[in-house]
Amino acid sequence: MAQDPRYRSRGVSLENTRPLDFASVRESFQASQSLQKRLDRVTDIAFSELKTKAEREGKMYAVQNPISLQQIQDAIGSGTPLESLIQDSDTVFGASAAAAQATLLRQDLLNDFTLKLQELNSGIDSNMVTDVDSVIVDVNANIDGYANVLSQIDPESSINFRASAATIGAATVKKALDAAEARNMAENEVKSQNQLNFFKQYWASTLRTDSDALSKLAFLKEREVNSFAVFRRNPKTFSDNVAKFNAEVDSGIQNELANHLIESKTISKFYNGERGEWGMILAARGLDTPDNIQKIIKIATDKIDQQGTLMKAERDAQYNLKQETFIDLYDKFTSQVYSGEEFKNELKAINYPLSVELLKEINNEKASSLIQNENFSDLSLQVQLGKMDYGSIDNKAYAGDISYFQAADLKKQYLQVTKTLKAGNDIINNRLRIDDLTVMRMNQDNPLRTLIADARFELSLAQSRAVGNGEEFDQRTAAIEIAEKTAQKYKELALPKHISTVSRHLKKTDYQFTTGEAFAELTDAEILSLKYKGKDLAPRTYERLMKNRNTLKDIYEGQIVMEMPNE
């Protein structure tokens, strides 16, 4: 290949060098930025410190210089803008102080508002404030007034105040509303009750008039319309009051009809279907059912019975009064205040029956016989036990079992037992843990019965002695002493008998009886472990021994045991 005789240029030219990477500038820039950030942070921290300090000082200033309600009033009075009372909010110190001052003022206003509400609440509670509208106006006016004051100082505090005040103000308004409603309801209820009472009286008198059934029913309809209108004012009690009204209508008809039947003596005719004008009234009210007819007849008959009972009670009261007067006169006669003649005259004055036998005794022409004396002692016991009264004592005298004077003595005892010595007798009963009914049920041979009668008789004697000596008689103290003595007597009487019974029962056991106290202290387990000749006892024997142990224990503790073992 032939060599090119000429050098051909390869087109070399000045080449661009790689662009410079100005890393130093970048680093300087970054370092500068970093430094700036760091300085910013330092500045921020410093400012933050200062800001915190200023805020704290602002708050302290606000606490030391709170805005008083008086300042507010003065500012309003003098036309000074309220915002002049607080610090300038353009600085951190000022903003913090103003916020704190506003918060404190809001709290003060809220407290003031709460006090006003408390006054209102007290007024509502004591019924001094009864106008609900005035309460609402008062509450709203206060909220608006305070909120307006606050809004000129700090709108946010004003909003917060409104929220808080509205909540507590609403409670007072609700209280006033509730109180008003309760008053209204109570007034309506009183009106309803008055209406019912009014109707009750007029309905009974209307039913008693001679007007015909239609007129009576027309009156009822008119009353019903009027009364229901009154009842409707209180919806809560409406149905109850309607039910009461209807019950009054029906019971009025039943009662007045029953009275009519009694007065006209037409119960049997009514029973047989003769109802006259009343038939229409009963039918109008749906009261003509067989059950109701029976009920009306029962009301009528019950009224008749009740009248009889009342008359009997009145008779009894008169009879008892006469007997008590007789006892008083007899006392005066026996204590020679009255002569025989005077005594007779006094008895005649009270229409006391003067039998021949009584007159003989007054005239000292006759004395009691031996049999009568024996009977007297037995009957005295019965009087003390409350088993006799004036009537039965008189009957004994009429029958000649006792003299009339003995009868008078028994009546005196009876009066003491039933009236004057009741408290004392009750003390004796309580101490001996017994009641009259139990005593009455006791067997005639039961020595406890005699003991109790003796105790009562002793109390009666103590009273007679005291009265005779012109001393004041304290029946309670006397009854306690007598009861204790009687309990002791009972113990002395009952204990040997019970111990004898117990020791007899224990003979069929391996137990070595020593004393009653030792046996009374045995536990259930110890009794159940008793044997006879090494063998268990019959279950009934164990039961009996436990019962004996309980009885002995009771007697040792001073209790009265009803059952007395036979000798």
Next chain:
Amino acid sequence: MEMLSIAGSVFSAMQGMQQAKSQKAMYKLQALQTQAESERKALQYEQRANDTLRNLNKAIASNLSRGYAGGVVGFEGSTALINTASGRDAGRDFMFDIQNAENALLAGTTQAEIYGIAGKTAYTSGMFSAAAGLAEAGYKYSKIGSAPAPTSTTPSLLIS
């Protein structure tokens, strides 16, 4: 908690310092790399310049040979004209490459110096930042505060 926050701040500062050192080292390395790269580039330009000279010699030799073979005196006539042209072209190529090599060296040196400055800046900035961070942490720590130490209520014994 207290020790943890102190240790955290110190460790963060140490990290910052270490980072600054690393940054400086990285820039130093980058400067060396740039320097090496520019020198390699300059060498390439020099080699090409040498190639230019070699090719020129070859072309002149060839031209002379052909002239002599055609009965033309080598340094006269067209032969001389061709050689002149070749010399002019080759001279341009050679001079450009030499200039290129100088430029490459100059650019590399400049860049390496820039990296050196950047490394120093990064190091200084990093160190300053770490120190400032440490100082800031110390300041904040001093602001935490704690309950004052209880004062002794035991009466001191007065020895007269």
